[in-house]
Amino acid sequence: MPNAKHAQRLAIALLAALALVACSGNEDHGQSEHAAEAGSSSAGLPKGRTGNGEQLANAKGKATGQSCIDCHGADGNAPIDGTYPKLGGQYADYLGHALQEYRAGRRQHALMTPQAASLTDQEIADLSAYFGSRPSQLRDLHGAH
Amino acid sequence: MMRPLPLAACLALAAALPMAAMNAQDVSAPAEAPVPAPAPAAQGPLTGNADNGKLLTYTCQGCHGVVGYKNAYPSYKVPRIGGQSSEYLSAALTEYKHGNRKHPTMQAQSESFSDQDIADIAAFLSTVK
Numbered sequence: 001m002p003n004a005k006h007a008q009r010l011a012i013a014l015l016a017a018l019a020l021v022a023c024s025g026n027e028d029h030g031q032s033e034h035a036a037e038a039g040s041s042s043a044g045l046p047k048g049r050t051g052n053g054e055q056l057a058n059a060k061g062k063a064t065g066q067s068c069i070d071c072h073g074a075d076g077n078a079p080i081d082g083t084y085p086k087l088g089g090q091y092a093d094y095l096g097h098a099l100q101e102y103r104a105g106r107r108q109h110a111l112m113t114p115q116a117a118s119l120t121d122q123e124i125a126d127l128s129a130y131f132g133s134r135p136s137q138l139r140d141l142h143g144a145h
Numbered sequence: 146m147m148r149p150l151p152l153a154a155c156l157a158l159a160a161a162l163p164m165a166a167m168n169a170q171d172v173s174a175p176a177e178a179p180v181p182a183p184a185p186a187a188q189g190p191l192t193g194n195a196d197n198g199k200l201l202t203y204t205c206q207g208c209h210g211v212v213g214y215k216n217a218y219p220s221y222k223v224p225r226i227g228g229q230s231s232e233y234l235s236a237a238l239t240e241y242k243h244g245n246r247k248h249p250t251m252q253a254q255s256e257s258f259s260d261q262d263i264a265d266i267a268a269f270l271s272t273v274k
Contacts, residue, residue, distance in 0.1 A: 082232030091213075091222035107246055138225035141210035144273045145203060 045096050046122050048129025056123055057130055063114035068127065075134035089136020095128035191261055193231060193268025201266050227273030234267035
């Protein structure tokens with residue numbers, strides 16, 4: 001079943017790609033470049049290293065004077081404020097996406113936006129790999145209903 | 146479920162009508178009639194009803210219920226949200242609802258939710274283990 005679903009998605013994606021190629025034949029360069037840029041946000045991050053991520057997670061950020069652990073707790077599992085998410089065991093690529101969004105200013109938070117502003121791609125990958133590797137209190141909703 | 150807002154609106158209207166009738170003769174200050182403000186505007190955090198939240202979150206499974214399911218463009222796995230705190234989940238949904246946080250599907254979903262719906266959803270998801 002998932003294969004059928006995937007095949008369908010793939011077909012749609014292929015059609016969309018074809019349409020894009022067809023359109024880019026026109027003088028419409030700006031638009032297709034824009035589409036490519038929007039599509040490449042979390043792809044292209046280097047491979048994350050959990051050891052470096054652990055160090056970075058405990059280091060005070062210049063912008064806020066806080067480390068990740070200071071607010072999200074040990075392993076990212078004990079946030080000091082209810083509105084701060086648990087990070088432990090979250091999908092690493094989602095964490096990477098969230099940090100990239102903060103860094104780009106597309107997602108706003110009084111602390112996270114400045115905290116993420118100076119992170120490199122490698123640092124984002126390392127932090128994401130580290131928190132993604134921690135024990136988790138989170139789960140998907142499979143079978144939750 | 147009984148919704149407090151329409152109820153309060155009815156009450157406010159009932160109270161305002163006779164006053165408006167009285168003020169109709171008073172030409173000097175029609176706009177400043179002390180119409181009672183709709184009561185629920187300034188309330189604290191809503192208490193979530195996890196049972197209702199469970200009903201409201203069947204749709205969420207389409208993406209959040211598939212282990213390792215990937216968002217397309219950009220490609221990353223749809224986050225695990227079960228067991229996240231209700232405060233965080235409420236804040237996230239409210240941000241999507243108001244367009245402060247961007248994701249086409251999540252914005253579309255959350256636009257249809259009332260503040261009470263969001264509290265209910267958050268209450269349920271935070272208890273998923």
